[in-house]
Amino acid sequence: MKKSSAVIGCLVIGFLLAASPFGGQDTTNSFNSYPNLPAPIGEESILFTSAGQAPENLLLAKIAEDLHLEGDYRPRALASDLYDYRTLVIIVGSSPYGLQYRNRTFTEEMDRTKQLLNEAELRGLPVIILHVAGAKREDKQTVELLKATAPYADYFLGLKSIGSSTEIIELMDAANVPVTLVKDLEDLHTPLNSAFR
Amino acid sequence: MAEYKNNTIPGLIGIFLLTYGLFFPSLSAEWVSFIIDRLQESMDIMDSGQLLIASFAYISRNGFLYFLIYFSTLLIVSALAKTDSTAFSFLYIGATITVVFLTNQFYGESSSYAPHFLSLGLLLTLNTYITKQRYYYLTFAVILFFLITAMQCLNLIPLLSQWSFGADDLAVSLKTADSFITEDQLFTALYFVLFAIFFLIAVIFTLLVHLFNMQITTLKRFQVQEKELKETRYALTESKVYEEIHSLVHDLKTPLVSVRGLISLIEMKYEKSKDKKLKDYLTRVDHSIEKMNEMISEILYENTKKEIHVDEFLRYVISHLTLDDQKIRLEMEVQEDLPCIHVNKIRFARAIANLLENAIISFEGKAGFIQINVKQVNDTIRFQIKDNGPGIKEELMQEIWKEGFSTKDSSGIGLSFVKRVVENHHGTIFVTSTPGSHTQMDIYLPVSSEQGGAHYDIDYR
Numbered sequence: 001m002k003k004s005s006a007v008i009g010c011l012v013i014g015f016l017l018a019a020s021p022f023g024g025q026d027t028t029n030s031f032n033s034y035p036n037l038p039a040p041i042g043e044e045s046i047l048f049t050s051a052g053q054a055p056e057n058l059l060l061a062k063i064a065e066d067l068h069l070e071g072d073y074r075p076r077a078l079a080s081d082l083y084d085y086r087t088l089v090i091i092v093g094s095s096p097y098g099l100q101y102r103n104r105t106f107t108e109e110m111d112r113t114k115q116l117l118n119e120a121e122l123r124g125l126p127v128i129i130l131h132v133a134g135a136k137r138e139d140k141q142t143v144e145l146l147k148a149t150a151p152y153a154d155y156f157l158g159l160k161s162i163g164s165s166t167e168i169i170e171l172m173d174a175a176n177v178p179v180t181l182v183k184d185l186e187d188l189h190t191p192l193n194s195a196f197r
Numbered sequence: 198m199a200e201y202k203n204n205t206i207p208g209l210i211g212i213f214l215l216t217y218g219l220f221f222p223s224l225s226a227e228w229v230s231f232i233i234d235r236l237q238e239s240m241d242i243m244d245s246g247q248l249l250i251a252s253f254a255y256i257s258r259n260g261f262l263y264f265l266i267y268f269s270t271l272l273i274v275s276a277l278a279k280t281d282s283t284a285f286s287f288l289y290i291g292a293t294i295t296v297v298f299l300t301n302q303f304y305g306e307s308s309s310y311a312p313h314f315l316s317l318g319l320l321l322t323l324n325t326y327i328t329k330q331r332y333y334y335l336t337f338a339v340i341l342f343f344l345i346t347a348m349q350c351l352n353l354i355p356l357l358s359q360w361s362f363g364a365d366d367l368a369v370s371l372k373t374a375d376s377f378i379t380e381d382q383l384f385t386a387l388y389f390v391l392f393a394i395f396f397l398i399a400v401i402f403t404l405l406v407h408l409f410n411m412q413i414t415t416l417k418r419f420q421v422q423e424k425e426l427k428e429t430r431y432a433l434t435e436s437k438v439y440e441e442i443h444s445l446v447h448d449l450k451t452p453l454v455s456v457r458g459l460i461s462l463i464e465m466k467y468e469k470s471k472d473k474k475l476k477d478y479l480t481r482v483d484h485s486i487e488k489m490n491e492m493i494s495e496i497l498y499e500n501t502k503k504e505i506h507v508d509e510f511l512r513y514v515i516s517h518l519t520l521d522d523q524k525i526r527l528e529m530e531v532q533e534d535l536p537c538i539h540v541n542k543i544r545f546a547r548a549i550a551n552l553l554e555n556a557i558i559s560f561e562g563k564a565g566f567i568q569i570n571v572k573q574v575n576d577t578i579r580f581q582i583k584d585n586g587p588g589i590k591e592e593l594m595q596e597i598w599k600e601g602f603s604t605k606d607s608s609g610i611g612l613s614f615v616k617r618v619v620e621n622h623h624g625t626i627f628v629t630s631t632p633g634s635h636t637q638m639d640i641y642l643p644v645s646s647e648q649g650g651a652h653y654d655i656d657y658r
Contacts, residue, residue: 055367056370095370097233139308161359
């Protein structure tokens with residue numbers, strides 16, 4: 001066996017693994033994707049919160065600020081905090097380091113999210129779900145959080161890059177949730193605004 | 198033993214670094230908090246400067262973590278296999294991927310292995326150019342540093358996300374923040390340039406080290422060739438000198454014959470003289486000339502041999518040694534009533550003197566002893582020369598009989614001459630040596646030198 005065989009083998013495996021995400025790509029985009037909602041579904045004031053504590057979830061607060069939406073970004077909000085709000089917006093993205101940063105476990109985070117959703121249902125509040133990291137964050141824990149939130153959701157906003165993963169879209173389709181997918185994060189402003197105005 | 202030590206030390210350092218590497222994600226919690234703080238601040242005030250600080254901190258942290266993993270596995274694997282072997286490449290890939298997998302399982306780091314396989318492939322390609330380096334580990338560490346940094350830059354290029362680069366938690370957050378603040382422009386441009394710079398540095402450094410190594414190798418080869426040429430010239434000169442001496446010794450015979458003839462004439466002329474003293478002088482001169490003639494014959498002709506007592510022979514040998522400035526104790530033990538030996542006195546004495554001189558030189562001025570023991574063993578006379586010098590290294594035992602072999606700056610004909618002389622006397626020579634302890638030479642001469650075949654042997658303990 002030649003000495004270079006290990007190096008060549010290693011490089012080939014590397015290229016194959018790198019190219020593997022393209023293997024199952026569905027280019028037809030057969031799911032429903034609305035540019036905007038036909039009518040607003042939420043009312044101000046809004047509780048913006050994070051499910052999974054991914055650091056990038058903070059961008060939801062920035063978008064809300066840009067849109068002058070009345071509400072608060074409270075990443076660790078509890079079910080009891082909902083009394084003062086008329087819409088719940090959850091940005092989903094689980095991050096092990098984000099959870100560690102907030103000193104909590106994934107189970108605790110999942111329980112908090114479920115309690116929030118139950119409380120929102122009890123109060124009849126509309127629930128909007130956002131997923132802003134696209135295909136970059138489709139790990140097991142994030143998908144679990146999406147599974148937990150999908151049955152309560154009234155609207156789902158995400159990036160088009162998740163098109164390669166039909167699992168999230170199937171979840172939303174199964175829960176009969178309207179889905180809007182945008183190309184860039186900047187494009188989230190329009191559909192989020194249309195959910196309220 | 199030295200090789201064992203050489204392999205053990207890098208192996209132990211590797212295990213230590215690996216242990217530290219496995220715990221590093223837990224130990225770097227504050228580092229991670231700093232990255233998250235800067236990241237959130239960058240989004241809060243829409244400041245790409247804070248984002249850059251966070252990304253540099255990410256590259257530093259991950260670079261250090263993977264440097265520890267890649268370098269520690271190298272140290273461990275290099276203790277098990279030679280760094281330029283195929284087994285090393287496979288073991289290194291297997292060990293590194295296993296450790297990366299374990300880290301992913303424990304800490305939920307990146308689950309993408311493509312960048313690691315590509316890094317290892319590139320690293321092993323560069324490694325082929327540096328394996329015979331004197332400072333191998335240091336050179337490898339420098340190349341690894343640049344390559345790991347380059348690969349961490351790739352992790353932050355948003356375009357490569359779909360190629361499984363930067364799938365770990367912090368990289369995703371950083372790339373999403375960059376997408377939000379600069380629409381991917383900052384990271385794409387900056388980290389592509391930084392990747393190119395670090396990768397090129399790694400390649401150029403490897404090539405420079407390789408070229409430098411080649412120059413050193415060529416220089417060493419020239420030095421060896423120069424030394425060999427010098428030795429050949431010396432041997433040639435020495436050979437010519439011996440040839441000249443041989444001719445001169447041969448030329449001595451002519452005047453010697455004339456002197457002997459003239460002495461015979463003087464004897465005849467003074468045959469009837471009553472001067473007894475004169476007659477005695479003439480007889481002694483004649484004997485001396487006869488002796489000189491015999492010596493010349495022995496020098497010139499190998500097969501000119503005569504009977505001689507062992508005691509007389511050894512006295513003749515010892516008289517040629519210079520032991521005045523040495524701290525060496527010469528012990529001699531000769532069995533009584535030994536039969537005479539039938540030898541070419543001049544040549545055989547030179548052979549024994551060569552062995553004794555080698556023993557003396559090996560002490561290099563230090564104190565020691567040389568024992569000469571002569572006794573009858575069955576049908577042979579055994580000349581045993583034993584010294585407590587540094588001994589002969591195992592790898593040199595097969596070389597010592599070769600013409601030209603020498604560990605000193607000499608012609609290297611000493612032991613090959615000894616072997617030839619012993620063979621010419623139908624004898625046998627054995628060498629036993631234990632490095633750091635002793636060397637023993639045993640020469641067996643047949644009592645009747647007309648019998649037996651010549652051979653030699655080596656016994657190494």
